[in-house]
Amino acid sequence: MNTPINGNDLLALGYEQGSIMGIALRINKKRTGYNRAEMMTHYAAVLAQPENYLDDKVFGKLATAIIEKSNEKPEDFIPLNPNPSAYASYGAEHIEQGAIKQMEIAMQLPVTVAGALMPDAHQGYGLPIGGVLATKNAIIPYGVGVDIGCRMALSVYDIAADFYFENEATFKRELVAHTKFGAGHGFHGQYKTDHAVLESKDFETNPFIKNLKDKAWSQLGSSGGGNHFVEFGILEFAQDDAVLNIPKGTYVALLTHSGSRGFGATIAGHYTKLAKDVCKLPEVAKNLAYLDLHSQLGQEYWLAMNLAGDYASACHEVIHDKIANALGATVLAKVENHHNFAWKEVWNGEEVIVHRKGATPAGKGVMGIIPGSMTAPGFLVRGKGEEQAINSASHGAGRQMSRTQAEKTITKTDMKTILKDHGVTLIGAGLDEAPMAYKDIHQVMAAQQELVDVVAKFTPKLVRMADDGSRED
Known part of the structure; x- marks a missing residue:
């Protein structure tokens, strides 16, 4: 059997x-004309004598990279701090080692001031998902993440729970009619929506940003792929909430999760590459390359990041407005928060840049939404302003299985059974988003009682995701 070559084989x-x-494994995914044994022989030979492969069409790039790396010296790189500060960790016993290792490396950056790891944390690129990092005058594109400004938005309707169960078909029709999913998908012609965000002067920052405006316009009001969703559910307030002015009771609510689509992803890729060019960190920390906020590149990224955040918010606004109008519903309250972003904040008496990659802002009194899964409840929360957590909380339950692992181990029957058991109707989604792929949200919430107070519980009932479980672009 010609089994694929993997990282362990190369190790x-x-x-x-x-x-x-990484370069070696990418070669293996291409059609090279070699069988497995021949590929392994060449891999060994390239590593031993890369100069013999510099002009090879298959292995030339790998050979060049091996030679360049062999000539690197420690003084070519920005040194890491060998004695980093400790960071706060919540629910550490349920956090995978990969995420912990990534956080430890982030703490060694010379610009790092403080860090915290949320209970839903898992391994990502650069900063772990669920990682919070405060830096001094530096912005890390991969500390923000690829889906810049990804956020939750909740609309609470003046509709009683019973009305939903009596009219589920109506809610389903409007959900399908007014949402669009799938990586790379958008709207065209008369179906495109205008919004004030498209008039932002920040689209004129430079030609690169300006050229992304048409992509942003076409995808405005869409949700993409991956773990993004639009769902109806029942929101239960166990007591009156004076701040939101909502009496105790159950209400129909709309909950959305998505970000800045291809616009934000393109910005992230572009500025991460530039950051790596100007900020030479050791291999172990290279995805944490940062930009000085006083530099032109730092200022460009800061403007682009904030524009992508505004754009992500506009996408949610378009969706929520369309659905509220279609239902003829009055919105009693709306709560929104983002979790792939960086903010200028004061921490321990000094201004810092707080990166929250998959973490919810939870300053004192700040409202947020922490979802579970398509069958597990989500929670409307109010931050307690815990300084050790850098005023943050988890952004969800967090994955306990990789997408590949979920697709290999979870069957369609498993998925249908758990949906039926919880009375959830699902439109779209792949097995990679099955509820079993996520941590127990109750366990996650128990680990962050110091960080947030629960205001209301959201129970999903009608969920729409990308039809093919596609990844976000």
Whole structure:
């Protein structure tokens, strides 16, 4: 059997984890004309004598990278701090080692002031998902994340729970009619929506940003792929909430999760590459390359990041307005928060840049939404302003299975059974988003009682996600 070559195979040949292995594995995904045994022979030979492969069409790039890396010296890189400060961690016993390792590396950056790891944390690129990092005058594109400004938005309607169950078909029709999913998908012609965000002067920051405006316009009001969703559910207030002015009771609510679509992803990729060019960090920390906020590149990224955040918010506004109008519903309250972003905040008496990659702002009195899964409840919360957590909380339950693992181990029957058991109607979604792929939201909430107070519980009933479980672009 011609089994695919994986990282462990290359480690056995003497390759090390990092960019060289990444290049080697990408070669293996292409049609090279070699069988597995021949590929392994070439991999070993390239590593031993890369100069013999510099002009090779298949292995030339790998050979060049190996030679360049062999000539690197420690003084070519910005040194990491060998004695970093400790960071606060919540629910650490349920956080995978990969995420912990990534947080430890982030704490060693010379610009790091403080850090915290949320209970839904899992491994990502650069900063772990669920990682919070405060830096001094530096912005890390991969500390913000690829889906810049990804957020939750909740509309509470003047509709009683009973009305939903009596009219589910109506809610389903409007959900399908006024949402659009799928990586790369958008609207065209008369179906495109205008919004004030498109008039922002920040689209004129530079030609790169300006050229993304048409993409942003076409995808405005869409939700993309991955773990993004639009769902109806029942929101239960166990007591009156004076701040939101909502009496105790149950209400129909709309909950959305998505970000800045292809617009934000393109910005993230572009400025991460530029950051790596100007901020040479050791291999282990290269995805944490940062930009000085006093530099032109730092200012460009800051403007672009904030524009992407505004754009993500506009996408949610379009969706919520369309559905409220279609239902003829009055919105009693709306709560929104983002969780892939960086803010200028004061921490421990000094201004810092707080990166929250998959973490919810939870300053004192700040409202947020922490979802569970398509069958587990989500929670409307109010922050307690815990300084050790850098005024943050989790952004959800967090994955306990990779997408690949979920697709291999969860069956369609498993998925249908759990949906039926919880009375949830699902439109779209792949097995990679099955509820079993996520941590127990109750366990996550129990680990962050110091960080937030629960205001209301949201129970999903009608969920729409990308039809094919597609990844976000």
